[in-house]
Amino acid sequence: MDALNDLLLPPAKSTLAHQTDTLFWFVHLSGLVLTIGLIGVLIYFVIKYRRESEDEVTPLITHNNKLEVTWSVIPLIMVLIVFGWGYQVFMEQRVAPDDAYEVNVTGQKWIWQFTYENGARTNGELHVPAGRPVKLIMNSSDVIHSFYVPDYRIKQDVLPGRYTEVWFNAPEPGExxxxxxxxCGTSHSDMTAKVIVHEEGEFENWLADNAGGGGMPEDLAPAEWGEQLAQEWACSTCHSADGSDMTGPTWQGLFGHEVQLSDGSTVTADENYIRESILEPGAKVVDGYPNVMNTYQGQLNDEQINAIIEYIKTLK
Ligand code: CUA
Structure with missing residues (x-):
């Protein structure tokens, strides 16, 4: 079974993953055995009981109690086994242990944002301690997303206006x-994130280092930080830096130039225009592009917006 697992399924990296896998294999292999058996018997009977002469008449058989009870009861038992087993695995995977470490998750077109108990925030990277249950409390700031980690065998819808939960325990450090x-729209397929499982003790260090978060790192110039932020906040999913056409206008050569807006007017892409476009993206949409961007009001602070503007300025 382990060999099959390695061949056909993603690596099982959570404490409960093997439960899902065992049930998966039971359902599929018993289905396979039944299918082969059924088709085999079908072919055998077609050959054995084929009509061999013109005047052969099929005997009239109305029913067979023994046979009918057997073929009803066996599948019933199998379905009940799958139900009982599935229910038990489902409940264990639904209900997080009381001592679970909690992280808040927000899904937004098209990034995953994570907030930790001490105020640390990350985008696109979920940091967790190894060997400890982690409970994710999730909601969406726009449409329905779904949080799926194949390695952990967990998947849960993330909804606007309502919290959903999922939990896992990853015993080994890794990603x-x-x-x-x-x-969830244009860049749905780019809406990925990484889970980074830290060794015991190392996670606390990481958490302490990132407490508060959001400030400019000392070793970076504003434009460099802006480039990093554009990655982190997934600006780069829709805005290229090299002139190539994506969901949104490219940032290359944007700053200081006139842009044509969808209402027919023009505007100069200066600091004010870029800032407004980040905070109120629907106000002045560039002609030829869809009005799909979300506001970053309350998410990016002034210092971060300035850094992104500095970065855009460097893209001549
Ligand atoms: Cu978010 Cu698809």
């Missing part, structure tokens, strides 16, 4: 990928 599995 796993998070996918969005609910179609």
């Amino acid at each position: 796993s990928i998070v996918f969005c599995t609910e179609y």
Whole structure:
């Protein structure tokens, strides 16, 4: 079974992943055995009981109690086994242990944001301690997303205006990928994140280092920090830095130039225009592009917006 697992399924990196896998294999292999058996018997009977002469008449058989009870009861038992087993695994995976470490998750077109108990925030990277249950409390700031970590065998819809939960325990340090599995618009397929599992003790250090978060790192110039922020906040999913056409206008050569807006007017792409476009993206949409961007009001602070503007200025 382990060999099959390695061949066909993603690595099982959470404490409960093997439960899902065992149930998965039971359902599929018993289905396979039944299918092969059924088709085999079908073919055998077609050959054995085929009509061999013109005047052969099929005997009239109305029913067979023994046979009918057997073929009803066996599948019933199998379905009940799958139900009982599935229910038990489901409940264990639904209900997080009381001592779980809690992280808040926000899904937004098209990034995953994580907030920790001490105020640390990360985008696109979920940091967790190894060997400890982690409970994610999730909501969405726009449409329905879905948080899926194949390595952990967990998947949960993330909804606007309502909290959903999911939990896991990853015993080994390492990395796993998070996918969005609910179609949420243009860059749905780019809405990924990484789970970074830290060794025991190392996680506390990471958390302490990132407490408060959001300030400019001392070793970076504003434009360099802006480039980093554009990655982190997924600006780069829609705005290229090299002139190539994506969902939104490219940032290359944007600053200081006139842009044509969808209402027919023009505006100079200066600091004020870029700032307004980040905080109120629908106000002045560049002609030829869809009005799909979310506001970053309350998410990016002034210092961060300035850094992004500095970065855009460097893209001549
Ligand atoms: Cu978020 Cu698909």
